Amino acid sequence: MKDKFSTTSQFELSRRDLMKNIALAGTAAAVLPAIGVGPAYAADPVVHGYGVTTAQLKDWSVMTKSIGVQMDFTGTNNSVGVFLRDVVASQLGDKVDIYIFESGTEDILGPQGLYLKIDEDNPELTLWKRTPDEWKRSEVVKGKDGVQYGVPVIGNADSFGYFPDKVGANPDGMEELSWSLMFDSDKTRGRVGYDQTWTYSIGPAALYLIGQGKAKVADVADMTGPEAKVVVDFLISRKKAGQFRTLQSAFEEQVQLLTNREVVVLNCWEPAVREANKALGDGTTRYAYTKEGYFKWGHGAYIASQAKDRGNLPAIYKVLNYFLGGEYRALQARDRGYAGPNMDLGVEYATKQGWPEADIAALKATEQKVARKFAKPFVSTTTPTNSSAIEEEWQRFLNA
Known part of the structure; x- marks a missing residue:
């Protein structure tokens, strides 16, 4: 009897080329949550996301007010087998723009052409250059083939x-x-x-x-x-x-x-x-x-390859850049205790917004906490x- 959180079957299937097993699509689609798609991507500033629920904001409307892009996000659990099945067998990229998941999938789905390479010079990705390499070049978002498939979102060290x-x-x-x-x-x-x-x-x-x-x-x-x-x-x-x-x-x-x-x-x-x-x-x-x-982990955001033909890449990159910014960083640290790249921007955001001193101090403490923990082994996959x-x-x- 296999563990219900099994990764083996999906992982090995991917190695043999999951795309040849697209006959699974009917079964997978039957259990996949419904994901809506707007009628006109170019005119409608909506980005469709799919991934782990811990990456969600408690209220995406905050992001919409900041960057003028709405998020339609469908959450899933942290089972890599379920994630791989949904992305590949259900051809989820036909409906989803951004995937968010833990390290490892970029080494499978990236080389298979299911994740787009990140355009580091995209004009909407304004915070990329100032993002530390320890985050943006980490094995969470950069494939073993050396390709930059993702943008870092959040991370922590579990104990x-x-x-x-x-x-x-x-x-x-x-x-x-x-x-x-x-x-x-x-x-x-x-x-x-x-x-x-x-x-x-x-x-x-x-x-x-x-x-x-x-x-x-x-x-x-x-x-x-x-x-x-x-x-x-x-x-x-x-x-x-x-x-x-x-x-x-x-x-x-x-x-x-x-x-x-x-x-x-x-x-x-x-x-x-x-x-x-x-x-x-x-x-x-x-x-x-x-x-x-610790069990050190990180979530990356990856662009579905099909998104390149939908005309909404500017909106997608605005969201990716938002993940690197102070508002998202501050809210995730306050609400979940998670850190990520550019924590200093989170502190700056909270200060400008007039957050209580205790909350600002907590953000600084989160930055120090993660730095202390990340000095020890091990990074998961x-x-x-x-x-x-x-x-x-x-x-x-x-x-x-």
């Missing part, structure tokens, strides 16, 4: 949420904690929530074992089968020891587990901690700085070359 008073940590949340609290601690045994998706979970376990000198892994983002086996053997032993209270897989579950205090440690997304604290009180839960490293081997090992953990 775990925890209750400082339950694990004996400083309540200010600034100290570095070990992943041992997740995997190998008597004080947290039976009170840990662990993500059942290997994309998020096997890497941090590997980081912990490397830090303990119990495993040697050449590339945490793309472990070999034997390397993954060592990590999974350890996880199975911890599972049998009762370390994990539950395996979770959705953002809503993360928030619920923390809000209900069902766990004291939970590997989760940072917004889950923020949402839990809205119910529990600021600072009740914290998001960890870690000793060993949704499409590791050894995904089949990793997934086979992960199934042993789920079935143990």
Whole structure:
């Protein structure tokens, strides 16, 4: 039985050329959310987007007021298999202008001609030159073939949420904690929530074992089968020891587990901690700085190749440039805790808009937080070359 978050089948299909399997279109289209298309792209300043929901603004009308372009965005989850199926089998580029997803897809869909190369000299992309190379040239948006397929949108370094008073940590949340609290601690045994998706979970376990000198892994983002086996053997032993209270897989579950205090440690997304604290009180839960490293990720925005013939590339590039600007950066940092390129423009925007000093200070803190976290390993990919081997090992953990 395959993990429901499987990447293997779609990834391997792509390697053999997904375009030859377009017969899947009928099945895929049947489950794809309806996406509307305006009758005249050239006259209607609407850009159609499809991708991960975390990249959305809570209110796209803010962007419309700023740049005069509307966004019609359809969200999907973070399953790379679903994303690849929708883009390829359903020929989604016939309706969608911009895709937003995590690193990895540009190495598959870019060379196949489904993503346009970014025109770095487009007159609407005014913030490109001032965007740091660590963002715009990162492996999130630049293909392994050296082609610039995407524009950076947001990024973060994921770790775990925890209750400082339950694990004996400083309540200010600034100290570095070990992943041992997740995997190998008597004080947290039976009170840990662990993500059942290997994309998020096997890497941090590997980081912990490397830090303990119990495993040697050449590339945490793309472990070999034997390397993954060592990590999974350890996880199975911890599972049998009762370390994990539950395996979770959705953002809503993360928030619920923390809000209900069902766990004291939970590997989760940072917004889950923020949402839990809205119910529990600021600072009740914290998001960890870690000793060993993080699940570092980034989202890129990619232009569907079909968009070049629709006449709305100027509007598309206005949106891409907006992702690099201060308004989007400030709102995402405030509402979700995510950083991205040109954080200084976010601070500048908030200051000009008269945001409270506390919110401006929080933006500066987000910039410092991400810089601190990004100094540690590892950068993830949704499409590791050894995904089949990793997934086979992960199934042993789920079935143990």
